[in-house]
Amino acid sequence: MMQTRSPRDRVDGVPRGASEYMEWAKTRSHARFNLASSGVAAFPLADLGARIEDLEICGDSGYGYGPLQERLARKAGVDPGRVVHAIGTSMANFLVLAATAGPGDEVLIEEPTYSLLVDAARWLRLDVRRFPRRADEGFRLDPREVERAVTPRTRLVVLTNLHNPSSAFIPPEDLRVVGDAARSVGARVLVDEVYLESLAVLGRPSGSAVHLGPEFVVTSSLTKAYGLSGLRCGWAVADPDLARRMWRLNDLFGVNPAHPAERLSVFALDHLPRIAARARRNLEANADGANAFLAARPDLACSPVDGGMIAFPRLLRGDVEALCRRLRDRHETTVVPGRFFGAPDHFRLALGCAPETLEGGLERLARALDETD
Ligand SMILES: Cc1ncc(COP(=O)(O)O)c(C=O)c1O
Numbered sequence: 001m002m003q004t005r006s007p008r009d010r011v012d013g014v015p016r017g018a019s020e021y022m023e024w025a026k027t028r029s030h031a032r033f034n035l036a037s038s039g040v041a042a043f044p045l046a047d048l049g050a051r052i053e054d055l056e057i058c059g060d061s062g063y064g065y066g067p068l069q070e071r072l073a074r075k076a077g078v079d080p081g082r083v084v085h086a087i088g089t090s091m092a093n094f095l096v097l098a099a100t101a102g103p104g105d106e107v108l109i110e111e112p113t114y115s116l117l118v119d120a121a122r123w124l125r126l127d128v129r130r131f132p133r134r135a136d137e138g139f140r141l142d143p144r145e146v147e148r149a150v151t152p153r154t155r156l157v158v159l160t161n162l163h164n165p166s167s168a169f170i171p172p173e174d175l176r177v178v179g180d181a182a183r184s185v186g187a188r189v190l191v192d193e194v195y196l197e198s199l200a201v202l203g204r205p206s207g208s209a210v211h212l213g214p215e216f217v218v219t220s221s222l223t224k225a226y227g228l229s230g231l232r233c234g235w236a237v238a239d240p241d242l243a244r245r246m247w248r249l250n251d252l253f254g255v256n257p258a259h260p261a262e263r264l265s266v267f268a269l270d271h272l273p274r275i276a277a278r279a280r281r282n283l284e285a286n287a288d289g290a291n292a293f294l295a296a297r298p299d300l301a302c303s304p305v306d307g308g309m310i311a312f313p314r315l316l317r318g319d320v321e322a323l324c325r326r327l328r329d330r331h332e333t334t335v336v337p338g339r340f341f342g343a344p345d346h347f348r349l350a351l352g353c354a355p356e357t358l359e360g361g362l363e364r365l366a367r368a369l370d371e372t373d
Pocket residue numbers: 038087088089090091114160164192194220221222223224229233234
């Protein structure tokens with residue numbers, strides 16, 4: 001007989017082993033003017049320039065497909081033995097969580113954050129504690145909050161840089177304070193850097209946290225800043241022992257990625273400047289448009305976008321859920337309701353789309369803000 005879920009399978013009202021946000025993203029975020037999806041618009045295969053001879057169905061992936069390992073290591077500025085290729089940043093994050101902490105171990109996760117990080121940690125039955133990044137401080141990371149939250153039981157501190165949902169940047173001096181706090185109790189720091197790639201795309205590369213010390217583990221992918229989500233080319237960079245543990249753990253899941261995707265990822269990494277140039281045009285045009293829009297709206301409070309690809313305005317009057325409903329039902333436009341970040345008076349606006357999509361979406365957002373139910 002089929003087992004039904006018991007109420008104990010819910011944590012804070014959310015089912016364990018599921019993501020409310022991802023279900024919403026997959027079933028409710030699609031719209032003509034999609035300002036919900038956070039990556040730059042998809043890069044078409046036809047524009048990549050790869051030939052059929054560049055691909056192969058099967059290959060020697062083992063613990064990493066050599067040519068891909070080599071390129072990812074070069075990109076990260078580390079030895080290939082520190083790189084774990086994974087199915088997107090998503091799987092890389094999961095592997096880091098699962099390889100650094102076990103059931104009952106304490107993990108400290110920023111709040112708000114990308115909810116999948118919390119959902120994955122809860123699925124692993126980790127003891128999830130949160131520390132705040134405050135709206136009235138532009139969601140800047142205050143490293144003293146981490147110092148205060150760390151205990152001898154802490155195994156891992158989890159951050160996003162740039163921050164999802166606000167795009168706030170964590171400077172290296174603040175990361176160092178977090179690293180010192182973690183090291184003092186033998187913990188590690190996971191920094192999800194998937195949005196940091198947008199600074200590289202804009203020609204303002206910022207060093208990865210992985211160079212700040214052995215306690216840092218970083219994850220990223222080609223998804224967000226390059227429009228290459230479908231390649232599922234993610235990675236984690238860690239010390240060699242932890243990297244080996246993650247590879248072994250990965251054997252319990254997909255074993256190997258799809259080899260044609262590995263080959264295409266190698267090709268994409270060899271042509272990254274050309275792919276980045278297109279993303280850069282979109283991001284530059286869209287940041288100006290979005291900042292002008294946000295500055296002109298007295299009903300929204302938001303720090304200007306500076307190098308990021310998402311913004312997280314606070315709605316000063318009215319109800320965000322009603323606004324999102326009006327936008328979707330009357331104006332063919334979607335944004336992400338702040339409830340998915342535990343901030344119900346905010347919504348997340350994505351700037352990676354084609355400039356005409358952003359322009360059309362912002363026009364409609366203005367109309368929806370001016371309307372009432
Ligand atoms: C912070 C963060 N990490 C990871 C991901 C997933 O990225 P990927 O497509 O590389 O799995 C997202 C997607 O929204 C994200 O916001």
